[in-house]
Amino acid sequence: MxxxxxxxxxxxxxxxxxxxxxxxxxxxxxxxxxxxxxxxxxxxxxxxxxxxxxxxxxxxxxxxxxxxxxxxxxxxxxxxxxxxxxxxxxxxxxxxxxxxxxxxxxxxxxxxxxxxxxxxLLWEPEEISKPDGTPYKVFTPFYRRGCLNAAPPRQPLGTPVLNHARKQAKGAVSLDALGLLSGRAWENTIAQKWDISAKGAKDRLDAFTNTRDRTGLNDYAEGRNFPAKSNVSRLSPYLRFGQISAHQAWYQAAENRDRQDKQLDIFRSELGWREFSYSLLHFNPALKTTPLQPRFAHFGWIENARHLEAWQRGQTGYPIIDAGMRELYQTGYMHNRVRMIVGSFLVKNLLLHWHHGEAWFWDCLFDADPANNSASWQWIAGCGADAAPYFRVFNPVTQGQKFDADGHYTRHYVPEVKDMPGKYLFNPWEAPADLRAAAGLRLGQNYPEPIVDVKASRQRALDSFAQMPKASQ
Ligand SMILES: Cc1cc2nc3c(=O)[nH]c(=O)nc-3n(C[C@H](O)[C@H](O)[C@H](O)COP(=O)(O)OP(=O)(O)OC[C@H]3O[C@@H](n4cnc5c(N)ncnc54)[C@H](O)[C@@H]3O)c2cc1C
The missing domain is CATH 3.40.50.620 (HUPs)
Incomplete structure (x- = not known):
């Protein structure tokens, strides 16, 4: 056959x-x-x-x-x-x-x-359901009660022995003729940051799991929150396009580790978030477009093309936001902590529809994923299953101070502020003018003034959310 x-x-x-x-x-x-x-x-x-x-x-x-x-x-x-x-x-x-x-x-x-x-997937969506047979809507019981009590994921298979049939096919074209590349310089620049191959996927998984110091999996539970640290796996594009399977990651992470190991548990639970997103997508086919909480269809998003472009280009005047958006554009990737900060800024401080964020990430991310991207944007906007509550508005100044305390990440992607002292790195507009001048920062000239006031825009978001119909309506 x-x-x-x-x-x-x-x-x-x-x-x-x-x-x-x-x-x-x-x-x-x-x-x-x-x-x-x-x-x-x-x-x-x-x-x-x-x-x-x-x-x-x-x-x-x-x-x-x-x-x-x-x-x-x-x-x-x-x-x-x-x-x-x-x-x-x-x-x-x-x-x-x-x-x-x-x-x-x-x-x-x-x-x-x-x-x-x-x-x-480690578990098929139909395999994981509540005792009453309906799908879980909250992550922790989905993963802890559902996935971890189900049969363990299958062990990875080896590479099959393939007997290639040799046939010509009419209409087949060359890889180049698919038109995937358009010749823009950006295509080369961002591809060079990655080894986009099966070997690249395996090397990355090995580098993540086989560390002897506190990089990679060894300090994943804590280090995964800090964008300048090398504790996350960066496997997402490989998982997205299936160059490596979740099963390979699931089992290789456990090699030489105790089953109760905290690092392993947290890493596996992140793979569990991927399963959860796919379950949401399977049971909610309109996840990309339609809020899981219907009352959000009545939310008063605003349109502001200037703000959207400033966000997309990393020109908001908030260094941690701009660092994340530039990381995205320059590397096709953004650290998860920063995805949450820039996402919150878009939908809450700028009050722009989460569809704008979803679409920009879809276009720029190497790991742009039909389940993870839509589910995460719904989570950020507060309209998803098990979503971040609407009143949780990340403050881009304190988030930067907390998660990029020594500023390595932000200084790298926003060189305009690289000589600012740590005290004002995330809020340069509050620095004395002579200090800014000494650091070569000219607000409104070589780096923007903040496009919104963080306090006032937070209040505006809370007021808008308060006007939404209540959950039961
Ligand atoms: C607004 C927003 C949009 C996002 N869009 C995508 C997307 O399009 N594609 C995508 O793969 N992830 C997306 N994520 C989830 C998460 O940010 C990335 O999966 C993670 O940053 C990838 O980096 P990593 O491989 O180093 O992660 P690790 O921390 O090493 O995690 C290992 C793997 O677990 C999975 N994973 C980790 N965190 C999550 C999560 N929160 N949700 C679902 N799966 C997760 C990913 O497959 C990841 O590769 C998004 C998050 C946010 C807040």
Missing amino acids: TVLHWFRDDLRLMDNPALYHASQQGPCLYLYILDEAEHPGGAAKIWIYHALADLDAQLQGHLLFFRGKPEDILPRLMGELDADLLTMTRRYHASGVRTDAHITDALASQNKKTAIISGN
């Missing part, structure tokens, strides 16, 4: 159950389709380009590339290639689920089979 494996968010050979299944059935063909209807963001396209180049090399050049609608391409291609079975890894976002169901039906009418196999 000839099998066609359709790679999507599972761009790996190792621990890929659907590919493994394919390998056991007979000679395999491999395919990637760039489907613009899925709206991949600018950064994601760069990541996908390099990940595909690496995957194709691992498959000795046997990966076929197509551009267009999978519903149009696959039924024709399966016939042309004389393939009997299409394998794919299960996905969870509504448009993907719809497409996969459509293709399954179309192939069934041609007497061809499809196998949609779970591979990217």
Whole structure:
């Protein structure tokens, strides 16, 4: 039997159950389709380009590339290639689920089979439910009562022995012809910060788990809060596009560690947040657009294009916000603590709709993820399941002082303030003018004045939230 494996968010050979299944059935063909209807963001396209180049090399050049609608391409291609079975890894976002169901039906009418196999989540959404059978809406019971009491995640699989079928396919294009790269200099600059390959994913996981000092997993529970420290894994883009599986991370983190180890427990619970986001997406297909708490549909967001652009460009006049937004644009990544601070600033201090934040992150993040991004923005805005309460407004000055106390992170990304003393690093407008002058900082000239007053804008947010219909309405 000839099998066609359709790679999507599972761009790996190792621990890929659907590919493994394919390998056991007979000679395999491999395919990637760039489907613009899925709206991949600018950064994601760069990541996908390099990940595909690496995957194709691992498959000795046997990966076929197509551009267009999978519903149009696959039924024709399966016939042309004389393939009997299409394998794919299960996905969870509504448009993907719809497409996969459509293709399954179309192939069934041609007497061809499809196998949609779970591979990217530790627990499938249907496996984790409350005793009454409904899905959890709060993270801690979801993870502690649900996931940790369910069967443990499967052990990772090895790399399958693949027997490549050699066939030509009409309409296949080169990787470059997919048009993932547009030639902008930014594409090279941000890609250079990462090793976008299977080896890069493995090296990163090894570097995170095999440390002897207080970097990586050894001090994850505490160090993960500080953007200048190297305690977080930075695995998110690799997990997003499936270059490494959550199972590999889950089990490798536990090697040589006690099962009760606090660092391990907290790291695994962060992987649990990913599971929770996917559960939310599965049970709420409109997660990207529709607030989980319906009363937020009546919230009085305001529109202000100038403020939105200042936020996007890292020109708000609040150094910790600007550092985060510039980290995002320069590296395709932002540290989680800073994602929360910039998110709160957008939706609370600027009162801009969380959709704006979700869209900008979707375009700029290498890890832009249909579940994690939407769920996290709903969390930040206070309208999600188990969300940060609306009255919790992060103060960008005190957050900077607390989580970047020596200023390494902020000085790196906002060189305009790098010579400011620590006391005024996060609130330079409060510094005496001569001190600013000595540090080369000219507010309103080489760095902006704060675009809003933090106290007044906090009060405005609280007033707006107070006007919303109550939860029961
Ligand atoms: C506004 C906002 C938007 C976000 N958008 C995304 C996104 O598009 N894609 C994305 O992967 N994460 C997103 N996150 C979650 C989180 O910030 C990142 O997963 C994390 O910073 C990735 O860095 P890391 O791999 O070093 O994390 P680690 O701390 O090393 O965690 C390991 C893995 O656990 C998962 N994880 C960790 N924290 C979370 C979380 N809060 N929610 C869900 N999964 C988590 C990720 O897969 C991560 O790679 C967002 C958070 C916020 C506040």
